[in-house]
Amino acid sequence: xxxxxxxxxxxxxxxxxxxxxxxxxxxxxxxxxxxxxxxxxxxxxxxxxxxxxxxxxxxxxxxxxxxxxxxxxxxxxxxxxxxxxxxxxxxxxxxxxxxxxxxxxxxxxxxxxxxxxxxxxxxxxxxxxxxxxxxxxxxxxxxxxxxxxxxxxxxxxxxxxxxxxxxxxxxxxxxxxxxxxxxxxxxxxxxxxxxxxxxxxxxxxxxxxxxxxxxxxxxxxxxxxxxxxxxxxxxxxxxxxxxxxxxxxxxxxxxxxxxxxxxxxxxxxxxxxxxxxxxxxxxx
Numbered sequence: 001x002x003x004x005x006x007x008x009x010x011x012x013x014x015x016x017x018x019x020x021x022x023x024x025x026x027x028x029x030x031x032x033x034x035x036x037x038x039x040x041x042x043x044x045x046x047x048x049x050x051x052x053x054x055x056x057x058x059x060x061x062x063x064x065x066x067x068x069x070x071x072x073x074x075x076x077x078x079x080x081x082x083x084x085x086x087x088x089x090x091x092x093x094x095x096x097x098x099x100x101x102x103x104x105x106x107x108x109x110x111x112x113x114x115x116x117x118x119x120x121x122x123x124x125x126x127x128x129x130x131x132x133x134x135x136x137x138x139x140x141x142x143x144x145x146x147x148x149x150x151x152x153x154x155x156x157x158x159x160x161x162x163x164x165x166x167x168x169x170x171x172x173x174x175x176x177x178x179x180x181x182x183x184x185x186x187x188x189x190x191x192x193x194x195x196x197x198x199x200x201x202x203x204x205x206x207x208x209x210x211x212x213x214x215x216x217x218x219x220x221x222x223x224x225x226x227x228x229x230x231x232x233x234x235x236x237x238x239x240x241x242x243x244x245x246x247x248x249x250x251x252x253x254x255x256x257x258x259x260x261x262x263x264x265x266x267x268x269x270x271x272x273x274x275x276x277x278x279x280x281x282x283x284x
Contacts, residue, residue, distance in 0.1 A: 008272055011262050013271070016059025016279040019244045021282055022210060023048035023055075027213040031244060036218030037226070037236040047237035048283070055244075055283040057180035062275050103134030170206050172216055180223065192228040196235045197223055197242035197284050204243040209251020214243035238284065245280035248273060 021030070024045050034041045083200040107130035113119040132153065135144055181199055185192065199221045204213025217239055248255050250266065259269035 005264050006067045006069075007264060008153050008268070009063045010067060011258060011264065011269075012275050013059060013063040013273055014260055014261075015248065015276050016063065016112060018057065018275045019247075019276065019279050019283065020052045020055040020059060020068040022244055023237075023241050024052045027211070029211040030240065032211070033218045033236045033240045036215075036222040037232040039232055039236055039241035043233055044236050044240060046070060047233050048241060049061035051237075051241055051283040053221055055279050063277065066275070099137045101131040102137050106130045106133045118184040165175075172185040172206055177220065181221070192225070193230050193235065193238065195228075196230065200239045201245050201284070205246030208247060208249040208255065210243040210254075213247065214240055217243070241280075244283055245277055247280070248276050 026041055026045065029040060033039075034044045037044075078199065107126050110121040110126040111123065113121055131147070132144070135141055135147060140147070181195060181202075185195055185198070190198075200214050201218040202213075203217045204210055207213050207216070215271055218236075221239070222235070225239075226232060248258070250256075250270070254271060256266075258264075259266065
C-alpha cells in the first residue's frame with residue numbers, strides 16, 4: 001500500500017506464484033498423486049517444472065498489466081493495519097531465536113514421526129501442542145486461555161468451510177463419478193488421457209481445493225488411466241496441474257484467505273478469479 005501497488009495486481013502475483021509453485025513442491029496433493037500412481041515424489045515434481053515456469057511467466061504478464069490498468073481498487077481501508085481482535089490482548093514477543101522457533105519445531109517434529117517412525121500424530125494434536133510450547137517458553141502461561149480464544153477466533157470461519165469441503169469430497173468419492181466421467185469423454189470423442197486433467201479440474205472445482213480435488217481424482221482415476229495405457233508420469237503431471245484451475249472458488253478456504261490477506265471484498269476477489277484460472281490453465 002505504501003508503494004502504491006495495485007491490490008489486484010499484488011494478489012494475482014501471490015496467487016499465481018502459489019499456483020506455479022504448487023505443482024513443483026512436496027505438498028500434500030503432490031504426495032497424494034505420487035502415491036496414487038506409485039511414483040517417486042521427485043518424478044512428479046520434475047514433470048511439472050516447465051509448466052510451472054510458463055505459469056509464472058503468465059502471472060508476471062497479467063500482474064504487470066493489472067498494475068498499469070488499476071492503481072487501487074477493491075480493497076477496504078486498512079489504516080495503520082489495526083487488528084481490532086487484538087485490542088487489549090498482549091501477544092507474546094521474544095528476541096530469542098530459540099524461543100521463537102521452538103514451537104514450530106515441535107510441530108514439525110511431531111508430524112515427522114509418521115514418515116520417520118511410523119507414529120501418527122494428528123495435526124489437531126500437534127498444532128495446539130506447538131502453541132502451548134510457544135506460550136510456555138515465552139513465559140506467558142498465565143495468558144493461555146486468552147491466547148487460545150484468540151487463535152480459535154481466527155480459524156472458526158475456515159474450519160466451517162473445510163467441513164463443507166470435506167463433506168463434498170466424501171460424497172464425490174463415494175459416487176459413481178468414475179463411470180460417468182468415462183462416458184462423458186466418450187460422448188465428447190475426447191482421448192482417454194483427457195480424463196487426467198478433466199477429473200482434477202472438476203473435482204477441485206467441486207471441493208474448491210487443490211489438495212482435495214487432486215487427492216480424490218488420483219485415488220478415483222489412477223487405475224483407469226494406467227489400465228488405458230497412459231504413462232504414469234504423464235497422467236500424474238496432468239492430473240496434478242488440472243487441480244490448480246478452479247481451486248479458488250468462494251466455497252473454499254483459499255478464496256477467503258487470499259481476499260482477507262489484502263482486505264479485499266468478496267465481490268472484488270471474484271473479479272480476479274478469471275485471471276487465476278488462466279494461470280492454472282497455462283500449467284495444465
